[in-house]
Amino acid sequence: MKIKTAYIGEIEIDPLEILIFEHGIPGFEDETSFVLLPLEEKSIYQILQSTKTENLAFILTTPYAVISNYNFDLDEATVKALEINSESEVAVFSIVSLKDTLANSTVNLKAPIVLNTTNKKAKQVILDNEEFAIRHKLSLESIKG
Incomplete structure (x- = not known):
């Protein structure tokens, strides 16, 4: 299946990876x-x-590269919606907000993208945790990644 992308033009994708x-x-x-x-x-x-929308794309990163003690519990509704059977099926990503430089860019730790890697179901989850910010500055270590 071919799609048009915001950053790399038209590409062929595997429908099983959607x-x-x-x-x-x-x-x-x-x-x-x-x-x-x-x-x-x-x-x-x-x-x-x-x-479906060529100009809709988000830059993601692993939140664990930004903050080493990043940890949260998924609510039961999310576990059921994504049909998660095991912690090993879960991948977590954070959306990066690009600024004029990478050092000024931020990452959203408050609303991670949670993915079930087995069935490819995903959801952006809003965490009820004041410890994590919507605009957390990228660290020097994560920029090098």
Whole structure:
């Protein structure tokens, strides 16, 4: 299947790699189908690209590269919605807000993207935890990734 992307032009994707956000992403509720694309080889950054809207793409990173003690419990409704059977099925990403420089860029630790890697169901989860910020500055270590 071919899709047009915001950053790398038209590409061929495997339909089995499509991530399904049943209720979309907050602010983009009609966008339910995305694919993860590498930003560059061996990078901790990836692109979450809409399969239907060319100019809708988010830069993602692993929150664990930004803050080593990042940890939260998923609520039961999310576990059921994503049909998670084991912690080993779960991947967690954070959306990066790019600024004029990478050092000024931030990452949203308050609302991670949770993915069931087995069935490709995903959801952006809003955490009820004051410890995590919506605009957490990227650390020097995470920028190097």
